[in-house]
Amino acid sequence: MRIRLWQRLFLAFAALSGLALFAFAAWQARSFSHGFLHYLDEVTLEQRLAPAAQRLAERYAQHGDWEFLRRDPALFGELVEPRPRPRDRLDDDPRPRPPPPDDDGPPPPDRPPPPGAPPRPHAPHGPPELMPRLALVDAAGERVAGNPRVPPDSAALPVELGGRRIGTLLLAPLPQLSGAADLAFAQAQRRSGAIAAAAILVGALLLALALARSLLAPVRALAAGTRALAAGDYTRRIETLRRDELGELSDDFNRLAVALAEARDARRQWGADIAHELRTPLAILRGEIQALEDGVRAPTPQAFQSLTAECERLGHLIEDLYQLALADAGALEYRFETVDLAELVRETVELQQPVCADAGLGLDATVGAGARVRGDPRRLGQLLDNLLANARRYTDAPGRIRVVLHASGKHVRLVVEDSAPGVPASALPHLFDRLYRVDASRSRASGGAGLGLAICRAIVAAHQGRIEARPSPLGGLCVIVDLAQDETA
Numbered sequence: 176m177r178i179r180l181w182q183r184l185f186l187a188f189a190a191l192s193g194l195a196l197f198a199f200a201a202w203q204a205r206s207f208s209h210g211f212l213h214y215l216d217e218v219t220l221e222q223r224l225a226p227a228a229q230r231l232a233e234r235y236a237q238h239g240d241w242e243f244l245r246r247d248p249a250l251f252g253e254l255v256e257p258r259p260r261p262r263d264r265l266d267d268d269p270r271p272r273p274p275p276p277d278d279d280g281p282p283p284p285d286r287p288p289p290p291g292a293p294p295r296p297h298a299p300h301g302p303p304e305l306m307p308r309l310a311l312v313d314a315a316g317e318r319v320a321g322n323p324r325v326p327p328d329s330a331a332l333p334v335e336l337g338g339r340r341i342g343t344l345l346l347a348p349l350p351q352l353s354g355a356a357d358l359a360f361a362q363a364q365r366r367s368g369a370i371a372a373a374a375i376l377v378g379a380l381l382l383a384l385a386l387a388r389s390l391l392a393p394v395r396a397l398a399a400g401t402r403a404l405a406a407g408d409y410t411r412r413i414e415t416l417r418r419d420e421l422g423e424l425s426d427d428f429n430r431l432a433v434a435l436a437e438a439r440d441a442r443r444q445w446g447a448d449i450a451h452e453l454r455t456p457l458a459i460l461r462g463e464i465q466a467l468e469d470g471v472r473a474p475t476p477q478a479f480q481s482l483t484a485e486c487e488r489l490g491h492l493i494e495d496l497y498q499l500a501l502a503d504a505g506a507l508e509y510r511f512e513t514v515d516l517a518e519l520v521r522e523t524v525e526l527q528q529p530v531c532a533d534a535g536l537g538l539d540a541t542v543g544a545g546a547r548v549r550g551d552p553r554r555l556g557q558l559l560d561n562l563l564a565n566a567r568r569y570t571d572a573p574g575r576i577r578v579v580l581h582a583s584g585k586h587v588r589l590v591v592e593d594s595a596p597g598v599p600a601s602a603l604p605h606l607f608d609r610l611y612r613v614d615a616s617r618s619r620a621s622g623g624a625g626l627g628l629a630i631c632r633a634i635v636a637a638h639q640g641r642i643e644a645r646p647s648p649l650g651g652l653c654v655i656v657d658l659a660q661d662e663t664a
Contacts, residue, residue: 184390188383193376200372220332223305224344227255228334231311235334235341241319244311251320252306308347314340322347393421400428409436449496449610456489495626499609502633509551509637513661516546516555516587520580523559527567535572536593538563543581549661550638558634559589561627562654566593570651577649582660589656592647603644606652607632628654 231254235241244251310321311334325347334342396413403411409432413425463482466472501508524540531538548555566576574594581588598606605611609629628644631654635642640658647653 182387184387185384188387189380192379192383196372196376196379200368217330220330220344220346223256224309224332224346228332228344230254230257231334231344232336232341236336241311241313241342244320248320251311255306255309310345310347311342312345313342316343321345390421393417393425397424397428400432404432404435409439453489453492456485456492459485460489492626495630498630499626499633502630502637509554511549511551513663514548514550514552514555516548516550516589516658517542517544517580519552519555520546520559520578520589523556523563524578527560527563531563531567531576534567536567536570536574536576538576538578540578541580542578546580546582546587547661548587548638548658549663550658554634554637558631558656559591561631562591562656565627565654566591566652569596570594571596574651575649585660585662587658587660589658590653591656592649592653593651594647595650597646597650598644598652600646603646606644607642631656 234243234250234254307322308325310323310325310329311319312327313319316327319342325345327345329348330346332344332346333340334344393413400411400413411432412429415422415425415429417425460482463472463478463485467474467478472478520540520542524538528538563576563578570576570593576591576593579588579590579592607628609626611629632642635656635658638658640656642654642656645653645655
């Protein structure tokens with residue numbers, strides 16, 4: 176059985192919650208045990224030993240030192256928690272008083288035993304769980320009475336007389352709970368903690384289940400959408416309701432679907448445009464050849480020139496398609512070197528001026544000095560030829576073409592602009608797309624296939640430059656190419 180991702184998340188959350196809750200419960204139990212023992216020690220100091228400290232201070236004032244306790248340690252238990260005495264017994268009666276029949280304890284602590292009397296027993300008075308944990312030390316830290324094994328760092332209660340410390344009561348920590356009430360309270364606390372822990376664990380498991388399914392819902396939607404895209408359904412979109420990483424992933428999926436749909440449409444349009452561009456010269460060739468075969472048209476030099484022109488047009492189209500295919504594959508060959516772009520522009524303009532003049536167009540250039548770039552001179556020459564051919568092909572005669580080259584800082588800017596007709600603003604971003612032409616003003620009659628500017632964009636991109644189209648002040652189109660200047664020249 177395969178464990179799904181949401182089940183793994185649930186198990187991970189459940190294990191983490193259970194482990195954290197168990198650790199917290201163990202720590203809480205230990206903390207409660209130590210804290211409760213400390214609380215009982217504090218209660219003992221404040222409620223049971225504070226009066227004892229007062230009584231010890233009073234007896235110290237009567238005797239002037241702690242020697243009376245060192246001589247008679249049994250007095251320590253009576254002073255800590257004295258037993259009740261019959262009402263007819265007076266503490267100031269100097270005569271020896273026998274103990275009552277039900278009291279086998281020592282005589283009153285404020286009178287020493289008569290001479291020759293047997294020593295009093297040293298059995299401590301007070302509750303048996305208190306006296307073994309109690310000790311009295313003097314101001315110098317020397318033990319006076321009590322258990323000698325009580326640690327010196329135990330809970331302490333000062334014994335003071337007139338604002339001066341005359342001793343300290345030390346109470347050893349309680350090793351464990353012993354009283355029935357204390358044990359019952361601790362057991363009730365453990366039971367309440369166990370119930371609370373069970374309730375919290377159940378709530379955590381339910382929350383982990385809901386959280387796991389909630390986190391995996393967008394993932395399931397993405398998986399279904401990905402399968403739809405793989406099947407060719409580019410209309411699939413994922414609703415984005417989250418603002419976290421999963422929401423960003425859903426937005427990326429939607430953008431991917433849009434890009435794939437656009438690529439599919441572009442591929443279809445690309446195929447249709449290529450078929451149309453190839454069909455036109457082929458149809459002309461077929462018609463003229465058929466006319467020659469049928470004798471409708473005489474095999475004159477003019478007829479063969481027309482056939483040759485269509486063949487050249489078809490050859491140019493195929494070569495342009497080949498160049499674009501190489502550029503897309505990254506196989507277009509470049510040999511970079513330092514190129515004097517100013518000299519290259521002058522030579523190209525001189526070669527193009529007679530052709531432009533035959534078309535009724537004037538061509539002039541303004542070339543600045545110091546325009547050196549790192550590039551392939553053959554490809555840069557192809558870039559200039561394509562830009563000038565595009566301007567010549569789509570500019571009405573009489574018209575004007577102007578070329579401007581200047582260097583500014585670390586950049587070299589090449590501007591090729593022409594006169595009317597212009598290009599609509601909505602068409603400017605698409606001029607560098609393949610086989611794109613504004614048919615309303617720049618028709619196929621001039622012989623272009625709409626690939627020249629696309630090749631220009633590929634060449635500029637290979638030179639790490641930027642190309643854009645704007646309306647020209649002359650009334651036509653202005654193409655701007657920015658290249659990095661060669662600083663090593």
